[in-house]
Amino acid sequence: MIFYEDVSEGYEFPILEKEPITRVQLVRFAGASGDFHPLHLVEEFAEKAGMKIIAHGMLVMGMLSQGVTSWVTRKNVQKIQVRFSKMTLPGESIQIVGKVLEKKPDNTVVGEVLAKNKEGEVKVSGIFEAKLPSR
Amino acid sequence: MSHVKDLIGLEFKPYTMTVEKGKIKELALAIGDDNPIYYDLEAAKKEGYAGIPIPPTFLQVIDLWGGMGSVEKMEKLGLKLARVLHGQQSYEYVGDIVAGDVLSVTSKVVDAETKTGSTGSMDLVTSENQYRNQRGELVAITRNTIVHRH
Numbered sequence: 406m407i408f409y410e411d412v413s414e415g416y417e418f419p420i421l422e423k424e425p426i427t428r429v430q431l432v433r434f435a436g437a438s439g440d441f442h443p444l445h446l447v448e449e450f451a452e453k454a455g456m457k458i459i460a461h462g463m464l465v466m467g468m469l470s471q472g473v474t475s476w477v478t479r480k481n482v483q484k485i486q487v488r489f490s491k492m493t494l495p496g497e498s499i500q501i502v503g504k505v506l507e508k509k510p511d512n513t514v515v516g517e518v519l520a521k522n523k524e525g526e527v528k529v530s531g532i533f534e535a536k537l538p539s540r
Numbered sequence: 541m542s543h544v545k546d547l548i549g550l551e552f553k554p555y556t557m558t559v560e561k562g563k564i565k566e567l568a569l570a571i572g573d574d575n576p577i578y579y580d581l582e583a584a585k586k587e588g589y590a591g592i593p594i595p596p597t598f599l600q601v602i603d604l605w606g607g608m609g610s611v612e613k614m615e616k617l618g619l620k621l622a623r624v625l626h627g628q629q630s631y632e633y634v635g636d637i638v639a640g641d642v643l644s645v646t647s648k649v650v651d652a653e654t655k656t657g658s659t660g661s662m663d664l665v666t667s668e669n670q671y672r673n674q675r676g677e678l679v680a681i682t683r684n685t686i687v688h689r690h
Contacts, residue, residue: 423572430570437563437570439604441611442621454622462626463600467571470596479577480587485596486630486683 407477409512409537412505418476418516421501423468426460428495434464460493465529469520472501476516477535483513487531497522503533512536544652544663544688547617552647552667557606561592561639568595584638591638596631599671599682602643617649617665619688627664628685635679642674650683663688 431445440461443450451458466487473482493499503518513536520529568578576583577593584592604610614621637643651666664685671680 430572434570437566438600439609440600441609444622450622463597463629464571466629467567467573467595467597471571471573471575474573474575474596478587479575479593479596480589480636482596482633484630484632486628488628489626 407537408540409508409514410540412508412514412537414505414508416505418472418503418505421468421472421475423471423499423501425498426464426493426495428458431458431460431464431495434461434467438463456492457494460495460497462489462493462529465489465493465499465520466531468499469501469518469529469531472503472520473516473518473533473535476503477514477537481535481537482533483536484534485518485531486533487518487529489529491526491528493522493528499528506532512539544654544665547649547652547665550617550649552608552613552616554644554646555602555607556642556644557602559594559598559602559637559639559641559643563601563605564592564594564598564639567598567601571595571597589636589638591640594637594639596633598637599631599643599669599680602645602671603647603669606643607645607647619663619665619686623689625687625689626684627687628666628683630683632681633679634681635673635677637671637673637679641679643671643679645672646670651685659689661690663690 499520507515516533518531647669650668666685669682673679
């Protein structure tokens, strides 16, 4: 468990490396989440929209949240907010990086969290807040 | 859609759904999140939960399986599915949510505007959902912004 005293502003959390996203994973995620938008599943639909099949933004946010809950325990997370900036394609490997932006006197830690591909392109960027226990 | 601002205040039909242990496991597996608290009651109890907790983004499951699907929702908003993308999402966790809880959700459009950028104009529509458990306690608030390209 990580304590409030363990981190300082600018502290970088350990990187979470995810496996490459597969088409099967998108099907699995569609069923799990209930998001059956054809852009994630049907080649012809994507082509008609002038695009390629893309991963669900919420799958990448799920990975981003996994990163956050690998750094601070799930129970301490109070808020996660993200912006989806780039589309993610099957085959891409996502890594989750984060750092402490601010420590508040009430034990709240505000952090930055980014989901990037191997080339460093930011797919989803966010801010999280967690209330950490004191030693 | 020319009067996207008219959508502000639009309320979606409320919905209720039980948080199912199997759906928690299914979502965690799809994400590839191996945190034992989502699979094992003992591990969850060790972290102070009364039951198996939900992963941070699980409320999406309640929305899509308990409420309207994205296809119906876009119809209700008068937006074209093929032109819609997810822009922003926020989750605020007010209380614990664990397997077996029954969540009741209210959802409404809180902001809508048209913006013009380098790639043309687009509508941004933000809805806010509030989740209450079987004891009537507010346990989570989420905000979702969708981008509708013209």
